[in-house]
Amino acid sequence: MAIPFSYVVRNLGVRKVTTALTASGLALVVYVFATVLMLDEGLRQTLVDTGSRDNAVVIRRGAETEVQSVVDRMQADVVESQPEVALGPSGERLISKETVVLISLNKRASAKPSNVIIRGVGPQALTLRPQVRLVEGRMFRPGSSEIIAGRAIGQRFAGAGIGETLRFGMRDWTVVGYFDAGHSGFNSEIWGDADQLIQAFRRNAYSSVIFRLTDPDALDAVKASLESDPRLTVELKRESTFYAEQSEQLSAFIRYLGLTLSVIFSSGATIGAMITMYASVANRTGEIGTLRALGFRRASILWAFLLESLLLGLLGGMLGVALASLMQWVSFSTTNFQTFSELAFSFSLTARIVVESLIFSLIMGLAGGFLPAFRAARLKIVDSLRAAQ
Amino acid sequence: MYLLKLIFRNAFRHKLRTALTVLGIVIAVLAFGLLQTVIDAWYAGVEASSSARLITRNAISLVFPLPITYEDKIRRVPGVRTVSRSNWFGGIYIDKRNFFAQFAADAQPFFELYPEYRLRPEQMKAFMLDRKGCVVGRKLAQTYGWKLGDTIPLRGTIFPGNWEFVIRGIYEGAEAKTDESQFIFHWEYLNEYIKKTSPRRANQVGIYLVGIADSDRAAEISREIDAIFRNSLAETLTETEKAFALGFVSMVEAIVAAIRIVSFVIIVIIMAVMANTMAMSARERTAEYATLKALGFGPAYVQALIYGESLLICLCGGALGILATFPLVGGFGAAMVKLFPVFQFSWNTLAMQVGAVLVMAIVAAVVPALRASRVRIAQGLRAIG
Numbered sequence: 001m002a003i004p005f006s007y008v009v010r011n012l013g014v015r016k017v018t019t020a021l022t023a024s025g026l027a028l029v030v031y032v033f034a035t036v037l038m039l040d041e042g043l044r045q046t047l048v049d050t051g052s053r054d055n056a057v058v059i060r061r062g063a064e065t066e067v068q069s070v071v072d073r074m075q076a077d078v079v080e081s082q083p084e085v086a087l088g089p090s091g092e093r094l095i096s097k098e099t100v101v102l103i104s105l106n107k108r109a110s111a112k113p114s115n116v117i118i119r120g121v122g123p124q125a126l127t128l129r130p131q132v133r134l135v136e137g138r139m140f141r142p143g144s145s146e147i148i149a150g151r152a153i154g155q156r157f158a159g160a161g162i163g164e165t166l167r168f169g170m171r172d173w174t175v176v177g178y179f180d181a182g183h184s185g186f187n188s189e190i191w192g193d194a195d196q197l198i199q200a201f202r203r204n205a206y207s208s209v210i211f212r213l214t215d216p217d218a219l220d221a222v223k224a225s226l227e228s229d230p231r232l233t234v235e236l237k238r239e240s241t242f243y244a245e246q247s248e249q250l251s252a253f254i255r256y257l258g259l260t261l262s263v264i265f266s267s268g269a270t271i272g273a274m275i276t277m278y279a280s281v282a283n284r285t286g287e288i289g290t291l292r293a294l295g296f297r298r299a300s301i302l303w304a305f306l307l308e309s310l311l312l313g314l315l316g317g318m319l320g321v322a323l324a325s326l327m328q329w330v331s332f333s334t335t336n337f338q339t340f341s342e343l344a345f346s347f348s349l350t351a352r353i354v355v356e357s358l359i360f361s362l363i364m365g366l367a368g369g370f371l372p373a374f375r376a377a378r379l380k381i382v383d384s385l386r387a388a389q
Numbered sequence: 390m391y392l393l394k395l396i397f398r399n400a401f402r403h404k405l406r407t408a409l410t411v412l413g414i415v416i417a418v419l420a421f422g423l424l425q426t427v428i429d430a431w432y433a434g435v436e437a438s439s440s441a442r443l444i445t446r447n448a449i450s451l452v453f454p455l456p457i458t459y460e461d462k463i464r465r466v467p468g469v470r471t472v473s474r475s476n477w478f479g480g481i482y483i484d485k486r487n488f489f490a491q492f493a494a495d496a497q498p499f500f501e502l503y504p505e506y507r508l509r510p511e512q513m514k515a516f517m518l519d520r521k522g523c524v525v526g527r528k529l530a531q532t533y534g535w536k537l538g539d540t541i542p543l544r545g546t547i548f549p550g551n552w553e554f555v556i557r558g559i560y561e562g563a564e565a566k567t568d569e570s571q572f573i574f575h576w577e578y579l580n581e582y583i584k585k586t587s588p589r590r591a592n593q594v595g596i597y598l599v600g601i602a603d604s605d606r607a608a609e610i611s612r613e614i615d616a617i618f619r620n621s622l623a624e625t626l627t628e629t630e631k632a633f634a635l636g637f638v639s640m641v642e643a644i645v646a647a648i649r650i651v652s653f654v655i656i657v658i659i660m661a662v663m664a665n666t667m668a669m670s671a672r673e674r675t676a677e678y679a680t681l682k683a684l685g686f687g688p689a690y691v692q693a694l695i696y697g698e699s700l701l702i703c704l705c706g707g708a709l710g711i712l713a714t715f716p717l718v719g720g721f722g723a724a725m726v727k728l729f730p731v732f733q734f735s736w737n738t739l740a741m742q743v744g745a746v747l748v749m750a751i752v753a754a755v756v757p758a759l760r761a762s763r764v765r766i767a768q769g770l771r772a773i774g
Binding site: 031103114204278 | 417453546661
């Protein structure tokens with residue numbers, strides 16, 4: 001016969017301070033664990049939203065990023081002439097020849113510099129990236145020194161707000177609008193007219209070419225034909241793959257660091273749970289004897305104490321997840337060292353993370369409670385009844 | 390004396406509980422020490438910087454180069470002693486994961502500017518004589534098992550092609566904080582190659598390393614250099630090496646801040662565990678404290694007992710934790726040498742560990758000590774643990 005659940009719950013309630021301290025230790029560990037998973041998830045969502053399966057990116061062979069890449073005009077024209085480039089409603093080719101550079105801007109809050117991507121785009125850029133929407137001001141006029149900024153960049157960096165100007169390439173560039181690009185990495189960019197930017201930077205080539213595929217599955221065909229073309233020194237990637245690869249290292253870094261910390265921290269909190277549970281067993285030696293004398297089996301005692309410990313873990317887990325859920329309102333931005341540029345993303349809480357965090361807290365409860373529960377179950381009736389006196 | 394004995398006996402009355410608590414503190418102190426050392430490692434470049442070196446780069450960003458003609462103009466600025474070109478190469482050694490910094494530099498002035506990179510004269514000579522030669526740091530050579538005379542293949546990402554360099558020298562750092570994981574080769578070799586493959590990108594320099602005679606005049610000289618190139622196609626930004634290095638750290642400041650916060654979280658977690666241990670012990674001993682009071686000991690004595698016990702447990706854990714930090718940092722540093730070329734346990738970190746342990750001991754004892762000192766004798770004697 002099982003020991004009533006209310007007995008287990010009330011035991012936790014008897015020693016409120018101890019329960020609260022132990023649960024809060026567990027909660028902090030779960031908080032760190034959940035926060036790291038949320039950050040990694042936020043980064044993943046940013047990347048998923050940045051790249052589209054329907055688009056292909058062309059960069060110079062061997063270049064890791066668009067900034068390192070050079071695709072000259074002749075090569076860009078060859079790419080444009082491929083039959084796999086989709087056509088728009090009025091027959092225009094859905095392709096954007098882009099130039100991507102980094103400029104160093106100072107943060108408004110700390111005046112510390114960080115590298116921001118400036119992307120010179122072609123007329124079809126917005127068609128190719130439907131997630132980018134203009135939310136304030138207006139679009140830049142082609143052929144002018146006007147630029148638009150991702151809202152996050154405009155708010156965080158000096159000189160990138162609407163109406164402000166940035167000076168580079170011996171010209172003043174006026175910010176005329178903000179765009180919002182959902183969760184995507186484009187939010188961390190500034191856009192302008194590709195041909196104007198190429199001139200300003202005294203370049204004669206583009207950095208990359210992006211085009212819509214007639215059919216997402218046509219990628220392999222066009223990849224084979226472009227990469228074997230002797231006139232070209234380019235490689236082709238699906239846009240979604242391209243962006244996923246660019247943050248592989250950052251994602252791996254966050255995950256490894258976070259999980260290592262969670263494991264170390266959880267051992268600390270598990271020890272806390274173990275101390276509490278040992279004390280719980282010691283304080284109730286007499287009660288355990290009584291329960292056994294009443295006919296409850298060893299297994300029931302074991303289960304009752306394990307359940308108490310699991311409940312303690314769950315309490316900590318729920319507290320931790322509640323704490324972590326507040327992080328959804330915090331945004332996180334750092335330099336992605338693969339692209340050497342600023343990338344903003346958010347903490348994103350999913351049902352999966354909630355479940356994983358709660359399972360993690362239950363495991364800590366189980367690990368902390370197992371030995372004490374085992375000790376409780378092994379007590380002999382006579383000894384434990386005598387110990388109560 | 391008697392008080393000390395009592396404290397000692399009390400602390401080890403529940404052997405298992407005390408052992409577990411001490412273990413928890415050891416984990417916290419270790420984790421805290423390791424995380425603080427990780428933060429220090431980010432700042433290693435800042436620590437190793439010299440106030441006698443300035444760095445001139447393109448004002449737009451590091452991605453844009455500067456013309457080679459700037460070198461003479463910078464050299465003519467009063468107060469400037471040495472100028473060396475330097476280009477970030479960004480090559481890949483076999484696999485993307487094998488990351489280390491590679492620079493094309495003007496060898497002679499470069500080693501004058503960095504006297505802390507100690508290179509034997511005969512190796513320096515061999516390096517100067519070999520156009521395709523390179524000099525690598527001791528730790529870098531160790532990591533990949535390189536020896537003098539080895540040929541190192543690199544795949545260029547910024548400068549396309551398959552490059553090969555021959556190790557002609559292995560430098561050693563003058564101090565522990567010196568970065569021993571650099572890879573330096575001749576700027577001329579890079580430039581010749583670019584002249585052939587993409588002539589438009591030739592004769593360009595990533596950054597100029599500028600040595601100045603008087604470090605007090607750093608700000609003034611920086612302004613003068615930048616003034617020369619104002620309103621030109623490539624405006625410059627000159628700053629001290631320290632400011633330059635801090636710029637890199639500030640790029641990932643969110644991550645550094647997160648690690649810093651998390652390092653304090655583990656202290657708070659174990660503080661909760663420690664406070665729990667003290668609260669349980671004090672509650673169990675309510676009757677004893679009442680007895681002591683009945684015997685005539687004052688509330689201060691009872692408080693001293695509890696604070697002393699808390700301090701004793703924390704110091705045991707703290708001492709073990711700090712002792713264990715040394716081998717852990719050594720092992721971790723060896724394993725992560727690719728990510729953190731300089732990984733050192735500092736006195737500052739040790740002091741912070743000691744501080745954290747003391748704070749933990751006091752915070753854990755405050756409430757139980759207050760309660761025990763206030764307990765009334767009759768009530769306390771009635772209490773059953």
